[in-house]
Amino acid sequence: MIVRHGTRQPSLKNIVAMKERLPQIKKLLINNSNLPNEYVRATDLESFHKWESQLKLEDEHKLAHEGEEEMLLLAERMQSRFPVLDNVYSNSSFQFKYTYSQRTKESAYNFVSGLFGRATAKDVWFPEPSEKDPILRFYKSCTKWKYNVKDKVKYSGEHKKFENSSEFIKVVENVNHRLGLKDELKTDDVSLIYVTCGFETAWKTQTESPWCLLLTEENLKVLEYREDLKYYWQDGYGYELTYKQACPMFGNMINMFQKNSSLPRSVVYFTHSGTLLKMLAHLGLYKDEQVLTSENFRAMDNRQWRTSQIDAFGTNLAFVLYDCRQEKMVLTLHQEHIVRLPSCPDSDLCELKTLVEYYSESINSCDFNHICENS
DSSP states (O other): OEEEOOSBOOOHHHHHHHHHHHHHHHHHHHTOTTOSOSSSOHHHHHHHHHOOOOOOGGGTTOBOHHHHHHHHHHHHHHHHHOTTSOSOOOTTTEEEEEOSSHHHHHHHHHHHHHHHOHHHHTTOOOOOOOTTOTTTTGGGGOHHHIIIIIHHHHHHOHHHHHTTSHHHHHHHHHHHHHTTOSSOSOHHHHHHHHHHHHHHHHHOTTSOOGGGGGOOHHHHHHHHHHHHHHHHHHHSSSOHHHHHTTHHHHHHHHHHHHOSOOOOSEEEEEEOHHHHHHHHHHHTTTOOSSOOOTTOTGGGTTOSOOHHHHSOTTOEEEEEEEEETTEEEEEEEETTEEOOOTTSTTOSEEEHHHHHHHTHHHHHTOOHHHHTTOO
16 A cells, blocks of 8 residues: 555745745735625635634644544554454564655554554554655656656646646736735735645635635636646656656565565555656556646546545555455555556456556566666
8 A cells, every 4th residue: 555645734935935925915805995895705804814824834744633633544444444454463464664754754653553553553663764765755766757857847847838828827817806906916826825725725624714715616727737737747647757667666566466475464655746646647547538738728627637636645545455266356446446457447356467467568677777767
């Protein structure tokens, strides 16, 4: 099982912006004589009066309380689905591993607490994390991907082109218009509002973030598409190299399933968005017929590649091995739901030998250093 860490705190850059720029925007709204209006109600303004940032710079990227709860509940649900995973821990039956980060370490601890209870969780053994783990965070060691894909997408990707499209420009104009402003809010401001809306929704599932009130459903669709464009090209199907480099992790799973040994019974890796998305693309899941570009926003309204659904906090991808009358079969779960792999499109269970045959190139030609042109 591969698990993205639970809900976390924002990056340092976003925390600074939330602490410095959001209070300025709040002031713009509260002191605006054009408000309330037909779009912004008096109760909305009252929500902003009460809003204050509680973020601390030192909390960047740390697992949030909600993330702890997500991992506990995820473990409990998986155990109830697979009772064979009893709640008696031994380091030969269970293997857990996390990356070199606080958010995956704490996610792992809370997950094992959900499986075995907090008293036992303290005794669970974890290997020392590696800053560039070749399985859990393979892309950190891929030189070619870093320079030819990541840097390229960051500075001149399709999501950057989309920001200059008429659809995106209209969002900024629309937000200013509804808030009774001229052009005080820029692209970065609207992006910050969107990011804050997302984080505060994740942190407080029972109450609506006041920042979400400033965006219409149409605004959200446009902002979401920009985000999907970025991750499609950086971590998904945009470049073959991106998903091809995930072969070490895929091979790790196949190797475990091909062993005759019954141990370990369960292996759980705690990692990051970049790993999960590349693995999903490596498997051929959520692949649209059309390529996502800055020019086909309207045509991709029903796209499969929607990161808010396939790569949220706590995203998980699990492979379950069954021994069915001496035939090894594999069940694949994504977000705890059964998904059918391209190797077996008509069946929930896929024979292991069929899986190996379909992905034979990934298994047999996984020369990571060659793929990534590492010296």
